Amino acid sequence: MHPITRAALALGVLLAAAGPVLAARPGPYNTGVDNAGAPLASYAVDPHYQIVSPSVFGPGYAFHDADGAPLGGPPAGAWLTDGLAGASSWITPSAALYITDAPDGSTDRITYRTTFDLSAYSAPAWQIVGRWAADDGGVAIRLNGMALSGFTVPDATGWQAFTITQGILPGVNVLEFDTLSTQSPTGLRVEMLTSAVPEPATGLLWLAGLGCAGWLRARRRVSIDATSPTEDRA
Secondary structure: OOHHHHHHHHHHHHHHHHOOEOOOOOOOOOOOEOOOOOEOOOOOEEEEEEEEEOOOOOOEEEEEEOOOOOOOOOOOOOOOOOOOOOOOOEEEOOOOOOOOOOOOOOOOEEEEEEEEEOOOOEOOOEEEEEEEEEEOEEEEEEEOOEEEOOOOEOOOOOOEEEEEOOOOOOOEEEEEEEEEOOOOOOEEEEEEEEEEOOOHHHHHHHHHHHHHHHHHHHHHHHHHHHHOOOOOOO
């Protein structure tokens, strides 16, 4: 085997080893789905999201609201409609959807918590790209206790996008969403996608590999042209 060919093969092996090794599904689950990403049954417990405050609701798991909008009173149909299978659905702190607002405001701010473990995956870094909606609104997102700024949600009729690029641990992570509910009903909906972020050196290796492959093709073409017979000219 030609030395250049051997070098190219070695570079290919190196590039394959440099890529992240991923298992089935990294990162947190969307709201209102089961372990396989399928929609939960009506008013089933969401196994991935807990209500950690206020104490009147938790700690306890949230409930999936299969109807996707407040029922029995205004503003009926004001929430974003549930997505396709495996996307997301609304969750609430009560199976009855409506909550009793305490006069002292103790039920106004509700914290939903989900955890995810990346220890089974290999990547130099991670990012989470998502969007959320909440009723009456979303006031805070925290990752491992650190607040992320600029991602508040005005109401339940539209999405607010967010991107998390820092603070994601290679092991267990805790992600929290705070909603504000000054008037019943209340709910939360989140969709997220976690992906690996390659190291700069990995990108340079890929570029080097592409350049090497192009150089080999060009060299082979020159070699073929040089050895091809030419017609005699009068």
